[in-house]
């Protein structure tokens with residue numbers, strides 16, 4: 001049992017539906033993620049992973065129930081909670097016509113960093129993510145992999161304690177995938193809690209220690225990946241995933 005003070009995320013009785021009740025519905029969801037974890041949220045297309053990420057980060061507002069990040073309620077007027085987490089969304093969240101440096105200046109200022117902090121942190125991130133040489137070029141001409149790395153740099157510019165990542169490696173080559181996963185593990189070693197979704201289950205297996213499988217707005221199973229594999233007698237996450245969510249196509 002995780003003590004309440006060490007929770008990165010605490011979701012209690014979360015209810016949500018889209019207007020007209022189209023799409024996924026959450027009806028009393030509970031989820032706890034301990035601080036420092038590498039947590040993976042998996043499920044078929046349309047299961048509700050992005051919806052849940054958006055509810056956890058305040059982009060969507062619950063009909064009922066609460067989401068707390070490190071003890072701070074999401075959705076209140078207090079801006080303090082916004083600085084605690086970073087979000088790397090599935091859709092690119094930067095200004096395409098600006099360079100990586102200009103984007104980082106913009107988002108760094110939004111998070112309240114001063115000019116010196118932004119300059120130092122940007123130089124460090126661009127170096128780690130292999131973007132130094134193109135730091136002054138417009139992002140719109142970048143490859144998909146380079147854009148994913150810019151998206152990641154923006155999500156961590158303010159050194160967040162929790163990092164949400166919605167399919168951070170979709171459409172990238174092996175080199176970029178490797179670099180991103182390596183960097184995420186480093187961040188986690190330094191204390192950042194990772195909350196990640198992906199359909200790349202082999203990649204996920206190397207990253208996530210703790211998982212939840214969601215389907216149709218419900219958590220089908222959650223727990224330590226190793227323990228779940230042992231319990232169900234499966235070799236890997238893909239086998240476990242198919243066992244628990246079935247083989248039917250989802251629309």
Ligand SMILES: Nc1ncnc2c1ncn2[C@@H]1O[C@H](COP(=O)(O)OP(=O)(O)OP(=O)(O)O)[C@@H](O)[C@H]1O
Nearest residue numbers: 018022023024043044045046047048049050051052
């Ligand atoms: N703004 C919206 N209005 C109505 N329905 C929506 C909206 N956004 C998503 N949905 C629907 O809610 C369901 C869950 O979508 P969501 O994007 O959360 O799933 P997901 O698990 O992230 O899927 P994927 O793996 O394909 O990214 C889908 O049926 C989707 O069509």
